[in-house]
Amino acid sequence: MSKRIDVENLNVYYGDFLAVEDVNMTIDARSVTAFIGPSGCGKSTFLRTLNRMHEVIDGAYAKGKVLLDGEDLYGRGVDPVKVRSQIGMVFQRPNPFPTMSIRENVLAGVKLNNRKISKSDADELVESSLRGANLWNEVKDRLDKPGSGLSGGQQQRLCIARSIAVKPDVILMDEPCSALDPISTLAVEDLINELKEEYTVVIVTHNMQQAARVSDKTAFFNIAGTGKPGKLIEYAPTQEIFNNPKEKATEDYVSGRFG
Amino acid sequence: MSISSDAPTGPSSPKSSRKELPDVGNPAADKIFSGISLAAGILILVVLAAVAIFLVAQALPVFTADSEDLSQGSFLKYIYPLVIGTLIASAIALLLATPVGIGVALYISHYAPKKISQAVGYVIDLLAAIPSVIFGAWGASVLAPKIVPFYDWLATYFGFIPIFEGPASQTGKTILTAGIVLGIMILPIITAMCREIFVQTPLLQQEAALGLGATRWEMIRMTVFPFARTGIVSSVMLALGRALGETMAVTLVLASGPLTASLIKSGNQTFASEIALNFPEAYGIRMSELIAAGLVLFVITLVVNVIARMITSRYKEFSGAN
Amino acid sequence: MSSSTAVTSRLTSGQAPKWLVPAIGLGAVVLGAALSALIGFSIGTWAIFAGLLFVIVAPLVVSMIEGRRKGADSFVRFLVYGAFIVALIPLVSVIWVVLSKGIPGLSMNLLSTSMRGVTGVHDNAAAEGAGPIYGGIYHAIIGTLEITLLATLISVPIGLLTSIYLVEYAKNGPLGKAITFFVDVMTGIPSIVAGLFAASFFALTTGDPSERTGLVAAVALSVLMIPTVVRNAEEMLRIVPNELREASYALGVRKWRTIVKVVIPTAISGIASGVTLAIARVIGETAPILVTAGFVTSINWNAFSGWMATLPTYIYYQIMTPTSPTAASISETRAWAAALVLIIIVMLLNLIARAIAKFFAPKTGR
Numbered sequence: 053m054s055k056r057i058d059v060e061n062l063n064v065y066y067g068d069f070l071a072v073e074d075v076n077m078t079i080d081a082r083s084v085t086a087f088i089g090p091s092g093c094g095k096s097t098f099l100r101t102l103n104r105m106h107e108v109i110d111g112a113y114a115k116g117k118v119l120l121d122g123e124d125l126y127g128r129g130v131d132p133v134k135v136r137s138q139i140g141m142v143f144q145r146p147n148p149f150p151t152m153s154i155r156e157n158v159l160a161g162v163k164l165n166n167r168k169i170s171k172s173d174a175d176e177l178v179e180s181s182l183r184g185a186n187l188w189n190e191v192k193d194r195l196d197k198p199g200s201g202l203s204g205g206q207q208q209r210l211c212i213a214r215s216i217a218v219k220p221d222v223i224l225m226d227e228p229c230s231a232l233d234p235i236s237t238l239a240v241e242d243l244i245n246e247l248k249e250e251y252t253v254v255i256v257t258h259n260m261q262q263a264a265r266v267s268d269k270t271a272f273f274n275i276a277g278t279g280k281p282g283k284l285i286e287y288a289p290t291q292e293i294f295n296n297p298k299e300k301a302t303e304d305y306v307s308g309r310f311g
Numbered sequence: 312m313s314i315s316s317d318a319p320t321g322p323s324s325p326k327s328s329r330k331e332l333p334d335v336g337n338p339a340a341d342k343i344f345s346g347i348s349l350a351a352g353i354l355i356l357v358v359l360a361a362v363a364i365f366l367v368a369q370a371l372p373v374f375t376a377d378s379e380d381l382s383q384g385s386f387l388k389y390i391y392p393l394v395i396g397t398l399i400a401s402a403i404a405l406l407l408a409t410p411v412g413i414g415v416a417l418y419i420s421h422y423a424p425k426k427i428s429q430a431v432g433y434v435i436d437l438l439a440a441i442p443s444v445i446f447g448a449w450g451a452s453v454l455a456p457k458i459v460p461f462y463d464w465l466a467t468y469f470g471f472i473p474i475f476e477g478p479a480s481q482t483g484k485t486i487l488t489a490g491i492v493l494g495i496m497i498l499p500i501i502t503a504m505c506r507e508i509f510v511q512t513p514l515l516q517q518e519a520a521l522g523l524g525a526t527r528w529e530m531i532r533m534t535v536f537p538f539a540r541t542g543i544v545s546s547v548m549l550a551l552g553r554a555l556g557e558t559m560a561v562t563l564v565l566a567s568g569p570l571t572a573s574l575i576k577s578g579n580q581t582f583a584s585e586i587a588l589n590f591p592e593a594y595g596i597r598m599s600e601l602i603a604a605g606l607v608l609f610v611i612t613l614v615v616n617v618i619a620r621m622i623t624s625r626y627k628e629f630s631g632a633n
Numbered sequence: 634m635s636s637s638t639a640v641t642s643r644l645t646s647g648q649a650p651k652w653l654v655p656a657i658g659l660g661a662v663v664l665g666a667a668l669s670a671l672i673g674f675s676i677g678t679w680a681i682f683a684g685l686l687f688v689i690v691a692p693l694v695v696s697m698i699e700g701r702r703k704g705a706d707s708f709v710r711f712l713v714y715g716a717f718i719v720a721l722i723p724l725v726s727v728i729w730v731v732l733s734k735g736i737p738g739l740s741m742n743l744l745s746t747s748m749r750g751v752t753g754v755h756d757n758a759a760a761e762g763a764g765p766i767y768g769g770i771y772h773a774i775i776g777t778l779e780i781t782l783l784a785t786l787i788s789v790p791i792g793l794l795t796s797i798y799l800v801e802y803a804k805n806g807p808l809g810k811a812i813t814f815f816v817d818v819m820t821g822i823p824s825i826v827a828g829l830f831a832a833s834f835f836a837l838t839t840g841d842p843s844e845r846t847g848l849v850a851a852v853a854l855s856v857l858m859i860p861t862v863v864r865n866a867e868e869m870l871r872i873v874p875n876e877l878r879e880a881s882y883a884l885g886v887r888k889w890r891t892i893v894k895v896v897i898p899t900a901i902s903g904i905a906s907g908v909t910l911a912i913a914r915v916i917g918e919t920a921p922i923l924v925t926a927g928f929v930t931s932i933n934w935n936a937f938s939g940w941m942a943t944l945p946t947y948i949y950y951q952i953m954t955p956t957s958p959t960a961a962s963i964s965e966t967r968a969w970a971a972a973l974v975l976i977i978i979v980m981l982l983n984l985i986a987r988a989i990a991k992f993f994a995p996k997t998g999r
Contacts, residue, residue, distance in 0.1 A: 108882055110804050133335045137885025147876035151898045161884035164894050165335055211880065218333065218884055335885050344889035345802050351794030352803070352812045355859060359815050362822070362830040362856065369833035414716025422713050431717065438724050440983050442917020444945040445972045448952055449727045452965065457677075464672075495723045502720070526706035549821070556823020558920035559945075563952060583825045583920065590829075590924045598842065605829040609822065616821030620814070 054081040054252050055121040055138075055221040057102060062116030063281075064097050064106065072098045073281035075116075077271060084244055084253045086267035086290065088260060090305070093273040094282025099224050099256050103139035104132040120221065137161075139222040140215035145231045146207030148199030148214070155195040157210055158182060161218035177217055184250075185213035186243050205236020209243060216251075223247060225255040229262065241266050260306055264294050272302045362609070370603035372596060380596045389600065390607055392570040396486065396579040397608070400561060401554040403490025403574070404497055409547055411494075412501030419502070420509035421531060432506070439499035447563030450492035455483030455564060462487075462575040476573040484566035487574040489581075492560040497550040504546035508539040541622050548619030552612045558583035582608040649698040654691055654707075661687035688715060728976075735973025738766070738966040744974075747772035748930035753957030760960035768956070770971045772932040773947035776847065777978075779936045780926065780943060781916045783851035784858055789908055791855075792862030799863070800870040801892055819860040827856040828921030835925075847936030850926035850943075854915045861914065865907030869900040902993035906986040913982035917975060919945035944975045 057079040064072040072094035079085045087095040100106035101114045104125060118125040125135050148157045158178045162169050169177070178195065182188040187209045191202070199210050208228055215223055225244070229237040244266045247253050257263050263270050271287040286293060286302045297303045373386050383389040415435065419428040459481060466477030479485075512535045520530040536543075561584040568578035586601050586608075593601055665683030672678065688711045696704020742765070751768035758764040795812065803809025831853035835844040873896050881891040897904070927940030928950055948968045955964035 133887050137333050137335050141883035147880045164886040336887050341887050341889050348794040348798035351791045352798040365833040411716045414713045415720045418713045418717045444919040444948050453730050528706040528709040552821045558825045586825050587920050587923050605826050609826045620817050
């Protein structure tokens with residue numbers, strides 16, 4: 053279920069503006085990869101190009117290759133919707149569908165696509181997804197209550213369960229804990245550790261301790277100044293990035309001297 | 312809904328054992344849906360163009376017709392009393408409704424206790440919801456007879472002013488009564504828009520003014536009015552647009568007739584009322600004449616509304632609201 | 634606030650005593666009655682004189698005691714309160730008149746019969762007390778409901794789809810801007826002009842210059858209804874958080890399914906209440922019906938052929954051309970009863986709209 057991602061010469065544009073310049077990297081399967089860097093360095097933008105979610109933003113487009121186990125996501129005739137069904141995404145702020153119950157939220161990927169599913173299969177999928185998101189025990193008695201009635205951390209795990217339920221190969225997380233309190237953050241971080249058993253996880257975070265805690269490899273992005281494109285500065289195992297980075301900029305950033 | 316994973320997925324050949332991709336539906340469906348919604352949008356433009364084109368097409372015979380077929384000999388002669396009558400009625404309505412409307416809006420936004428202001432908001436919505444024919448009937452059978460003594464009084468003491476020249480109408484069905492009813496009808500428009508803008512006045516500015524020892528009125532004059540000025544103007548313009556085209560209040564309330572300067576005698580006529588009164592029995596050139604009158608009304612309201620919108624949009628840019 | 638107590642501090646000194654303004658009010662009422670009696674007493678003149686006296690005298694007194702600034706402040710305050718009272722008068726009067734004149738005419742007979750066969754003879758008899766009031770509004774209710782329903786069926790799909798185009802597809806393109814602008818323009822079309830448009834459209838397309846049916850009226854009402862629906866639905870779709878759309882896309886859901894199954898359900902309560910309000914607005918339209926649907930006194934179920942009556946045109950014709958010119962009061966009774974029914978329908982629609990907005994809003998929890 054887990055797949056590797058190879059990025060080759062990827063440039064991301066907003067209209068005429070080059071937002072991210074020439075990224076090359078390989079993201080391993082069954083691992084957690086963290087993107088860190090100062091605000092506006094293009095790490096979230098880059099993350100979105102990994103499942104073509106950037107195309108939702110007006111005027112944004114990418115040039116280059118993103119290979120999912122060798123298949124180019126930007127090849128001719130590739131349907132972005134299919135890409136997203138294989139590469140899921142969890143957002144900064146928990147966003148359960150307010151019109152749906154917890155159960156319906158988990159089944160959203162199936163139901164919104166009009167796929168037929170038997171009740172027993174659905175029950176099974178709901179339970180396995182919620183268990184996968186460490187949420188089952190907390191919500192099993194109120195599956196028919198609205199998802200928006202949960203706490204922030206529970207909502208975020210519900211969103212993760214919702215992503216798991218479509219059985220993706222990769223899960224992208226865009227600062228998934230930035231709107232959560234410390235205890236909820238811990239729960240989500242624990243979950244990320246478990247998720248890498250089955251999925252390739254890529255996480256953007258502002259919190260360097262979080263990157264250090266959860267990720268196997270870390271990529272540091274930086275920006276030279278306003279109006280300049282963001283660049284991948286260094287990409288290495290997390291231990292290395294935090295303990296003996298090769299680049300001066302990385303060292304300054306992780307030691308808190310800037311950013 | 313049946314196309315599954317056999318869609319092309321790019322040049323790189325499938326090398327691993329590919330799992331069955333979930334069915335996400337046909338990409339063409341997106342195109343169809345966006346096409347339909349685009350078509351609906353364009354249809355609106357078409358309808359508006361059609362309104363103009365069909366009215367022009369039906370009105371055209373007026374300009375080529377023999378003068379003896381026209382009700383007043385020439386279209387211009389026919390149209391100008393209507394323009395003046397419509398403007399008089401609308402002006403009366405605005406004169407009455409603007410101060411009261413702004414006052415009520417201020418009452419809701421800055422004077423009334425919160426609970427009462429909400430209730431007043433409902434009441435104003437209620438006023439807006441009453442069908443115009445009911446206002447018309449009320450104006451004709453309640454207001455008009457009651458207001459006769461007032462008109463007599465005006466004619467007696469102010470008759471030297473041309474607009475109050477007597478003898479006053481003894482049915483009360485005059486252009487002034489029609490203007491009053493129109494004013495009541497456009498009051499909710501002005502109130503609702505002004506209220507919305509008044510409550511958007513930055514609280515910090517208001518508190519700063521009060522903190523400097525300003526009375527409530529001084530605070531309103533210094534912060535609320537400057538902030539809301541353009542909004543008030545555009546609400547008045549929109550209300551004017553509504554007053555110009557309102558039909559029933561005038562048709563039922565006004566005993567129409569030729570143009571007169573006096574507001575308290577029967578006489579005068581507005582576009583909308585002229586059309587509503589005569590169209591059901593009209594045919595041939597007379598019908599074209601009425602449609603041409605409608606066209607003129609359309610153009611006048613269009614101009615008024617476009618001006619109002621332009622003011623509002625400029626205002627939005629300045630205030631950064633929205 | 635009061636300085637009438639023995640304690641005088643700098644903060645409370647120089648203020649008018651609390652009882653002063655009410656006292657002036659009382660004085661104004663008494664004096665107003667006296668003045669109005671001079672020119673022939675009536676409640677109207679009494680109220681006007683009392684109000685004027687109060688609004689002028691009270692601020693003058695306040696400004697003498699507390700200074701000009703306070704005087705101006707209280708003058709404006711009384712004006713604002715006055716404006717509110719003045720605005721209430723017509724509303725209360727209209728509702729009172731509709732109730733008091735409408736209720737006597739309301740009967741099962743009124744609701745269940747048309748005006749077919751009712752002539753001046755019947756009305757003259759009724760006016761002399763020699764017979765019951767014949768005739769009713771059954772045909773007009775049918776016409777109102779059918780025409781409004783047709784107009785809704787035309788306007789809601791067009792309006793909703795247009796708002797979807799504007800919010801979800803148009804971005805900031807010139808076409809989107811043009812549509813927004815012209816929808817605004819359409820909002821200002823006088824209702825009689827909408828009626829003329831529908832009439833001339835059908836006149837030219839059917840070749841019959843006086844083609845008048847329920848359908849023509851429904852088209853006229855749609856011209857009035859579409860912009861209201863578009864503007865409201867647009868507003869409602871715009872407040873659906875973008876995050877929900879993104880969540881759906883990220884699950885591999887197509888844009889159109891996202892719109893239909895996520896965006897619209899989230900906004901549905903607002904859209905539905907907006908549509909209900911739009912219906913409430915057009916259901917009372919009279920002028921466009923006059924020029925498009927004609928008028929009949931008997932039942933016509935077919936909106937696609939033949940003339941139709943609606944409640945507003947029924948009211949209009951009963952007042953303008955009474956069935957019996959010598960016993961107009963009978964027609965007026967029927968008109969007010971019809972007005973009462975119409976106002977009840979409109980108010981019900983408004984209440985329904987509020988209820989929809991309140992009870993079916995998505996529960997956001999937090």
